[in-house]
Amino acid sequence: MPNIANDPKRKSWIKVPENSDFPIQNIPFGVFITKEDVITIGTRIGDSAIDMGALQQLGYFDGIDLTDDMFMQDTLNDFISDGKKTWRLVRNRLSEIFDENNPTLRDNKKQRDIVIFDIKDIEMQLPVQIGDYTDFYSSKEHATNVGKMFRDPENALLPNWLHIPVGYHGRSSTIVPSGKSIRRPNGQTMPADATEPVFGPSKLVDFELEMAFITTDSNLMGEAIPVDEAEDYIFGMVLFNDWSARDIQKWEYVPLGPFLAKNFASTISPWIVTMDALAPFKTKSPEQSPTPLKYLQQKDKHTFDINLEVSLQPEDAAETVISKSNFKYMYWTMAQQLAHHTINGCRVNSGDMMGSGTISGPTPDSFGSMLELSWGGKNPLKLNDGTERKFINDNDTVIMRGYCQNEKVRIGFGECSGKLLPALEIK
Amino acid sequence: MPNIANDPKRKSWIKVPENSDFPIQNIPFGVFITKEDVITIGTRIGDSAIDMGALQQLGYFDGIDLTDDMFMQDTLNDFISDGKKTWRLVRNRLSEIFDENNPTLRDNKKQRDIVIFDIKDIEMQLPVQIGDYTDFYSSKEHATNVGKMFRDPENALLPNWLHIPVGYHGRSSTIVPSGKSIRRPNGQTMPADATEPVFGPSKLVDFELEMAFITTDSNLMGEAIPVDEAEDYIFGMVLFNDWSARDIQKWEYVPLGPFLAKNFASTISPWIVTMDALAPFKTKSPEQSPTPLKYLQQKDKHTFDINLEVSLQPEDAAETVISKSNFKYMYWTMAQQLAHHTINGCRVNSGDMMGSGTISGPTPDSFGSMLELSWGGKNPLKLNDGTERKFINDNDTVIMRGYCQNEKVRIGFGECSGKLLPALEIK
Numbered sequence: 064m065p066n067i068a069n070d071p072k073r074k075s076w077i078k079v080p081e082n083s084d085f086p087i088q089n090i091p092f093g094v095f096i097t098k099e100d101v102i103t104i105g106t107r108i109g110d111s112a113i114d115m116g117a118l119q120q121l122g123y124f125d126g127i128d129l130t131d132d133m134f135m136q137d138t139l140n141d142f143i144s145d146g147k148k149t150w151r152l153v154r155n156r157l158s159e160i161f162d163e164n165n166p167t168l169r170d171n172k173k174q175r176d177i178v179i180f181d182i183k184d185i186e187m188q189l190p191v192q193i194g195d196y197t198d199f200y201s202s203k204e205h206a207t208n209v210g211k212m213f214r215d216p217e218n219a220l221l222p223n224w225l226h227i228p229v230g231y232h233g234r235s236s237t238i239v240p241s242g243k244s245i246r247r248p249n250g251q252t253m254p255a256d257a258t259e260p261v262f263g264p265s266k267l268v269d270f271e272l273e274m275a276f277i278t279t280d281s282n283l284m285g286e287a288i289p290v291d292e293a294e295d296y297i298f299g300m301v302l303f304n305d306w307s308a309r310d311i312q313k314w315e316y317v318p319l320g321p322f323l324a325k326n327f328a329s330t331i332s333p334w335i336v337t338m339d340a341l342a343p344f345k346t347k348s349p350e351q352s353p354t355p356l357k358y359l360q361q362k363d364k365h366t367f368d369i370n371l372e373v374s375l376q377p378e379d380a381a382e383t384v385i386s387k388s389n390f391k392y393m394y395w396t397m398a399q400q401l402a403h404h405t406i407n408g409c410r411v412n413s414g415d416m417m418g419s420g421t422i423s424g425p426t427p428d429s430f431g432s433m434l435e436l437s438w439g440g441k442n443p444l445k446l447n448d449g450t451e452r453k454f455i456n457d458n459d460t461v462i463m464r465g466y467c468q469n470e471k472v473r474i475g476f477g478e479c480s481g482k483l484l485p486a487l488e489i490k
Numbered sequence: 491m492p493n494i495a496n497d498p499k500r501k502s503w504i505k506v507p508e509n510s511d512f513p514i515q516n517i518p519f520g521v522f523i524t525k526e527d528v529i530t531i532g533t534r535i536g537d538s539a540i541d542m543g544a545l546q547q548l549g550y551f552d553g554i555d556l557t558d559d560m561f562m563q564d565t566l567n568d569f570i571s572d573g574k575k576t577w578r579l580v581r582n583r584l585s586e587i588f589d590e591n592n593p594t595l596r597d598n599k600k601q602r603d604i605v606i607f608d609i610k611d612i613e614m615q616l617p618v619q620i621g622d623y624t625d626f627y628s629s630k631e632h633a634t635n636v637g638k639m640f641r642d643p644e645n646a647l648l649p650n651w652l653h654i655p656v657g658y659h660g661r662s663s664t665i666v667p668s669g670k671s672i673r674r675p676n677g678q679t680m681p682a683d684a685t686e687p688v689f690g691p692s693k694l695v696d697f698e699l700e701m702a703f704i705t706t707d708s709n710l711m712g713e714a715i716p717v718d719e720a721e722d723y724i725f726g727m728v729l730f731n732d733w734s735a736r737d738i739q740k741w742e743y744v745p746l747g748p749f750l751a752k753n754f755a756s757t758i759s760p761w762i763v764t765m766d767a768l769a770p771f772k773t774k775s776p777e778q779s780p781t782p783l784k785y786l787q788q789k790d791k792h793t794f795d796i797n798l799e800v801s802l803q804p805e806d807a808a809e810t811v812i813s814k815s816n817f818k819y820m821y822w823t824m825a826q827q828l829a830h831h832t833i834n835g836c837r838v839n840s841g842d843m844m845g846s847g848t849i850s851g852p853t854p855d856s857f858g859s860m861l862e863l864s865w866g867g868k869n870p871l872k873l874n875d876g877t878e879r880k881f882i883n884d885n886d887t888v889i890m891r892g893y894c895q896n897e898k899v900r901i902g903f904g905e906c907s908g909k910l911l912p913a914l915e916i917k
Binding site: 320322 | 548555621622624627639648649650651653654656657658659660661662663664666673675676677678680686687688689692711712714736741742744745746747748749750753754755780781784787790793830831833834836837838839842916
């Protein structure tokens with residue numbers, strides 16, 4: 064069935080501000096709480112949040128095979144589990160409901176008052192119950208930068224890196240939606256000149272600019288997802304800040320990988336932008352040499368041209384843009400990541416989340432972490448308010464933004480924002 | 491309130507075979523499906539499975555503050571979330587219902603037929619929906635053995651090991667209950683003499699003898715659980731087989747830890763034995779030197795004397811016991827693991843599972859993996875059927891058992907069993 068919701072000529076009867084991330088061609092999915100404390104699944108057009116639970120009760124999804132309470136839930140998992148065909152039917156229907164030429168809801172004030180809220184009057188929630196969360200490490204530039212700083216500048220990439228989309232498991236329980244403040248973590252570190260570890264707040268809290276994709280139920284345990292089918296099992300994408308404590312990480316991560324350095328918090332943008340909405344922005348990913356093993360081989364275009372930007376905002380000061388990057392720099396594609404993840408029969412469920420790994424571009428102003436931007440603290444960043452940063456200070460807010468743009472339409476992700484609060488005192 | 495269910499003098503009107511793991515002093519919790527395809531929460535005495543959903547409907551839990559459908563659910567998460575006081579009230583009540591001197595259910599055949607099933611007639615399920623699964627690495631003997639084999643025999647333990655209960659995140663989606671067969675995983679490996687990785691079934695599939703504990707909702711995000719309170723947030727324990735593919739692991743695990751080498755499957759014993767039932771078997775853990783940092787310091791007894799045993803059973807042959815170990819050998823305690831896990835504010839939820847790491851004892855016959863038992867394949871194990879094993883062959887079954895025993899009572903875990911099927915062919 065055609066993806067009619069992407070028609071760039073369509074306009075909505077809901078006002079869409081210029082340069083909005085959410086024209087009627089986007090139609091992302093999320094979960095929010097209304098002022099009346101009702102939780103619902105919804106979408107967004109311009110600065111309006113749309114209650115899809117209310118739309119369903121009013122019959123606007125009639126004719127689409129959905130359970131009666133599909134959108135009156137507090138997560139998108141069941142909807143995602145229904146698969147790609149249903150996602151497209153629902154997104155197409157929403158596109159029609161809000162088309163400027165469709166009077167049904169447009170001219171029914173009573174229904175509009177039930178269905179449409181100002182974005183300022185709702186509170187975004189986590190869109191899915193995340194079963195398992197995996198983080199990859201798929202930016203060649205990032206892996207090279209880290210290798211140069213911590214290992215051998217001449218052999219920065221480890222031997223497996225060009226053969227495997229390296230990944231590891233993360234913690235789902237501390238993934239939060241944009242806007243929730245984060246605590247600076249306490250933990251064990253081994254100072255450079257010490258012989259015994261010390262305890263206290265991390266001194267090197269960092270962000271990592273990532274994107275994450277959300278899967279549907281992809282396979283049975285024991286079965287692999289072929290790389291050519293993998294994209295059909297991806298529901299959509301969000302911006303992802305993989306908060307990291309570099310000093311804790313350095314002391315704990317050998318030999319089993321990062322643990323407390325990462326699992327204190329990760330922040331996502333709350334609207335899941337569907338792969339259908341992103342389709343016009345498909346582009347080629349970097350050439351892979353050596354050619355990967357057969358189960359990872361893809362032809363044609365399999366990544367997306369998504370502009371990314373990170374700002375740092377000190378308390379009571381304006382933002383400074385500290386990084387400008389693009390998702391297309393990633394060496395390994397999402398399809399390769401998912402094919403690799405399941406090649407051993409690992410089961411993937413609806414609502415699972417997979418992070419890209421830090422997205423660093425080729426130039427220093429496109430690096431995706433403070434670690435790289437300040438080159439391990441050697442080159443502090445100058446902010447617009449005159450202060451400097453090697454890592455993130457207490458009460459700084461980190462804001463990530465991302466959008467696709469062509470001559471006809473802009474499809475964006477909104478904000479992925481989080482403020483770093485001071486550490487709690489441990490008695 | 492007293493833990494009256496542990497009274498060693500109590501006998502049940504349900505017959506308990508000699509040396510059963512499940513006397514009336516155990517009262518573990520699990521989830522099963524009856525022959526009539528009803529899923530329910532239950533317990534076990536001797537070889538009888540007891541439908542706690544049916545008991546609740548019949549009023550047997552009246553007076554305890556429970557939601558109406560507490561035991562008519564397909565996971566224990568809500569019950570676990572109710573906390574330690576409720577767990578004890580329910581376990582005490584079960585102890586009274588099945589006391590040989592209590593005629594109420596004993597003498598009511600109609601009710602007994604609804605409530606009690608032969609263990610052979612039910613099918614055990616996963617007892618909890620596992621939100622996040624963490625695996626530790628807390629056996630000093632295991633870490634030393636691995637260090638000797640793969641790193642430096644003179645400095646086998648890494649610098650952080652004696653300071654940190656090292657842990658990493660695992661995958662929840664492939665944890666299965668005892669009895670479910672496992673597929674040999676396919677994957678990438680780098681043979682010793684090769685310059686390019688190869689693809690195919692893992693040649694070095696291993697078990698890891700572990701135990702795991704299940705938590706209740708322990709903290710809010712940002713808050714730490716003090717080590718002295720941590721035990722109150724542990725619901726109970728199971729046996730845990732952390733299946734591992736050593737060749738995949740070797741190639742993939744630097745720098746972010748094991749991934750596909752582990753996430754194809756983990757097997758647990760399906761009855762969760764409560765910490766209350768295990769209390770009589772508390773014992774001292776090994777002395778810790780150097781003294782850990784304050785947030786990890788404990789006094790007194792904090793581990794448990796649990797005998798562990800691993801058998802390997804080739805197809806159509808008898809079992810051979812290949813390892814005899816004990817949980818008490820673990821260097822780091824569960825309370826230390828949980829305190830460490832949350833010291834950075836990482837949130838722990840009801841139903842989360844935390845594995846001990848491979849439990850190896852001090853002698854070669856107490857090692858907890860084929861890797862150690864065969865010392866990297868150098869010393870193949872002889873089985874009773876005359877065959878030898880370096881690692882696990884297709885169609886071998888690995889069976890773990892565990893029990894506590896004193897002069898009065900035996901409290902056991904039943905079996906944690908899984909058969910390794912041949913790899914699927916990847917086209």
